[in-house]
Each structure stands twice: as structure tokens, then as C-alpha cells.
Amino acid sequence: MVIDIHAHPLLFDEINSNPEDLNFRKQEFGVFKSGINPIDFELVLLEDAQIDKAVLLPEDYSAEVGRAIVSNDEMCRIVARSPEHFIGFAGVDPRRKDAKEELNRAFDVLKLAGLKLNLSRLHMYPDDPCLTPLYQICEEKNKPIMFHAGYSWEPNTPAKYSEPIRFEDVAVNHPNLRFCLAHMGWPWWEETIMMLMKYPNVYADTSMVYMDSPKNYYEHLFSVNMNLNWLQNCFQDKVMFGSNNPRFRHVRSLAGIRNLPLRQEVMDAILGDNAVRFLGLEG
Secondary structure, eight states: OOEEEEEOOTTBGGGOSSHHHHHHHHHHHTOTTOOOBOHHHHHHHHHHHTOOEEEEOOOOOHHHHSSOSSOHHHHHHHHHHOTTTEEEOEEOOTTSTTHHHHHHHHHHTSOOOOEEEOHHHHTOOTTOGGGHHHHHHHHHTTOOEEEOOSOOOSSSOOGGGGOGGGGHHHHHHOTTOOEEEGGGGTTOHHHHHHHHHHOTTEEEEOOOOOSSOHHHHHHHIIIIISOHHHHHHTSTTTEEOOOOBTTSOHHHHHHHHHTSOOOHHHHHIIIIIHHHHHHTOOO
């Protein structure tokens, strides 16, 4: 099974019948030149790339901008269009007065599969006390968290809030909480590797910032910046394939990973097996 652990649905037609909604999402997420994406076409793209499932990540900064970029109810509608292909995460702005209630509703009523947080956009460090109730809910309900880590394309996102080492206290204080440091925490990939090797509950994904092509970038990072055997032998059970679609196309990102000369069992783990474990889908 191939799972894209990192994709964004903000351009899907299901939630953008009003042009004002689309413009709001594009401005807040920083995809200024992109257009609407019909879900039927998205399913064709996944089939073409031979991707079985895509994890869809929302954003909620409603305490700041008045509404979520993609709300939990909208995410539920999107997943309902093709539940065999889409896995929806929840978004909850921790500054909301009803943050705990909304996250519980997202899990218990809407059946969303995890929580997405971009602390750079929230201007919060991972040890901010207002995040603790959300961590506790995820830990109690066995739901993972996708943290943005490192550089962010979104507007108003200081990277200092998402440096990988800053998540260490979360790993220590919530040992049963699985969380992913997205984008390999680029440019702090060495810190990310340390976190992957030291803490059983920490994962990372490959939705990194590349300046030329996924093929060249992944080859350089995993074979030049680090020894490819590190990935194959030291944290092969912690890295998951992610494209960061729509910023980068599923098929190009996947081709870049498939180009790496990895043992087949390691390739299978990165493309899907690790995500199955991270999402709690075993059995």
C-alpha cells in the first residue's frame, strides 16, 4: 500500500463553490497562483501516481482570522466523497475557547483520524501550556499529530517555533503520543534524525522543500548530506512518504522517493507501512 501522509485539500471543489472562499484559502495558505481542484480529478491523479490513500491536512487559525482555512466539518464532507482514498485530519486553533470540545467532536462525531498543527503560524512553541489539553486528548484517544516542522511556505510563519529540537519535551512528556515532524524539519534535518532515533513516538515525512526536483533533492539529502545506510538501518521505521500536494505534485514526489536505491522492505516501509503504524491502522 502507498500512502501520501501529507496533502492539503484547500483547493478541492467540494468546499469552494463560493469564489470568496477559494480566495480566502489561497491568501491564508500562500498558494496565490493555484486554481480550484475538482475531487474527481484529484482521484485521477492519485490513481495515475499509484497512491492508494492520501492523508488530508486542514488548518485552523480561526482565533486570528475569523474562520478555519479548512474546517473539520468541511474535512468530513471531503472524506465522504471518497473514504477509500481520503483520510482526514482535524484542525483546531488552540486559542479557541472551545478547543477541547471541538477536538473531541472532530474525533468522536466526525471520525477524523488525527490532528494537524502549524505552530509557526500560531506563534507558539510546542511546550505552550494551551497545547497540553490537545496533546492529552490525542494521547488518550490514540490519535496522532502532524506537526509542521522547519521552514513553512505559509505567510507569517517564523521558523523558530517549529525547530525540531523544540518538540523534545512533547516526546518525553507524552510518550504514548505519536507525532510526525513534517518536512524532515528542513533545514534542521540533523535534529530530526536525532529525534527519530531517540524517541519511539516520533516520525517524520518527506514533504520537504526542494529547489530543483524531488529526484535530485532526495538523492542529495539521503545520499550526500547523510549516508543512505542511515535511512536504511537507523530510522527506516520512522520516515513516511509525503508530497505536500498541492504545492508539489504527488507523482513527482513519489518518483523521487522511488528513485532511491533502497532495499525493498525499506521502500515498502517508507511508502506505506510506517504510515499504517503511525495512523494506528494495524489489524
